[in-house]
Amino acid sequence: MKSLHERPAGTFADVRFVLTDMDETLTHKGRLGAATYRALEELQHAGIRVIPVTAAPAGWCDQMARMWPVDGVIGENGGFFFRREGLHELARSFWHGDYAGTVMQQLRDKAETVLRRLPGTRLADDQPFRLASIAFARDGNSRQERKVADALREQGLDVAINNLWILGWLGGYDKLAAARKMLEDEYGVDDNAADEIVAYSGDSLNDGPMFTRYRHTAGVSTIRECLDALPKPPAWITDGPGGAGFVEFAEAILADRRQTINTA
Incomplete structure (x- = not known):
């Protein structure tokens, strides 16, 4: 570089x-x-x-x-x-073409599972505006953020962490x-x-x-x-x-x- x-x-x-x-x-x-x-x-x-x-x-x-x-x-x-x-x-x-709505409902269900398993975790403020992913807010606690990412992966989601969100989606x-x-x-x-x-x-x-x-x-x-x-x-x-x-x-x-x- x-x-x-x-x-x-x-x-x-x-x-x-x-x-x-x-x-x-x-x-x-x-x-x-x-x-x-x-x-x-x-x-x-x-x-x-x-x-x-x-x-x-x-x-x-x-x-x-x-x-x-x-x-x-x-x-x-x-x-x-x-x-x-x-x-x-x-x-x-x-x-996901015509199945985007169905996939989004699956993602919401999986997000609820994470929220129940990890008290104190919260969805990102912009989650209501998402149509293909779920986003969890980052709180600066790297240990907790890794737990969220691991919980998403355990449910079969693709995961990425950027400077704003912990993101989960389906589709590879x-x-x-x-x-x-x-x-x-x-x-x-x-x-x-x-x-x-x-x-x-x-x-x-x-x-x-x-x-x-x-x-x-x-x-x-x-x-x-x-x-x-x-x-x-x-x-x-x-x-x-x-x-x-x-x-x-x-x-x-x-x-x-x-x-x-x-x-x-």
């Missing part, structure tokens, strides 16, 4: 899709800065498709897909893809599986073609599969906190945390694209 500013000129010249984590990658301390929003818009204006890939709930993702300068949102760690369609409509596709997918499906289904980009044209930015363990698969990856500066636990680090690291780091990544991609256009 090297500083993003050490990259050779033209490294990102062929990038056409920017996939990115949201919490503490686009945001910083829970807020989306104006410069980050502007960077998303500039990427779109340059003809680059921008797609957040996040563990955030469907309610948040609905708003992002409708109003942000993005081409769509993969949410709840891969449970669905939302994209704007027309002026006010939203196209929604779920990993992750951010990478959902990204591959979205690229193929929505844009006709197969996995081999993605090598040169897809870039990804993130900040946590939950981004590990993306860092492992894609060539053009950047971790914002706080990725250092979990490097030892990642199977593979991102190729590059930014100077700034959160949204400031994403802006660095976006500017590097845009600079390489402009250079290519100017020399064509």
Whole structure:
């Protein structure tokens, strides 16, 4: 992993899709800065498709897909893809298809089991806005958080812990599986073609599969906190945390694209 500013000129010249984590990658301390929003818009204006890939709930993702300068949102760690369609409509596709509602009821039942077994555990405040996962609040007690994660796994759930939630879902997918499906289904980009044209930015363990698969990856500066636990680090690291780091990544991609256009 090297500083993003050490990259050779033209490294990102062929990038056409920017996939990115949201919490503490686009945001910083829970807020989306104006410069980050502007960077998303500039990427779109340059003809680059921008797609957040996040563990955030469907309610948040609905708003992002409708109003942000993005081409769509993969949410709840891969449970669905939302994209704007027309002026006010939203196209929604779920990993579980027509069975999404049935799966969500199973998840609620399993969450109740965890709550009964582990007194003091609580669901995340955003749980009412979820359609494909259950999320438990993190309380800073690592021992208790491990118990919650173990209890979810014992019930057959996939589990991830990020900087906000302990997440559980059914289906065996992750951010990478959902990204591959979205690229193929929505844009006709197969996995081999993605090598040169897809870039990804993130900040946590939950981004590990993306860092492992894609060539053009950047971790914002706080990725250092979990490097030892990642199977593979991102190729590059930014100077700034959160949204400031994403802006660095976006500017590097845009600079390489402009250079290519100017020399064509």
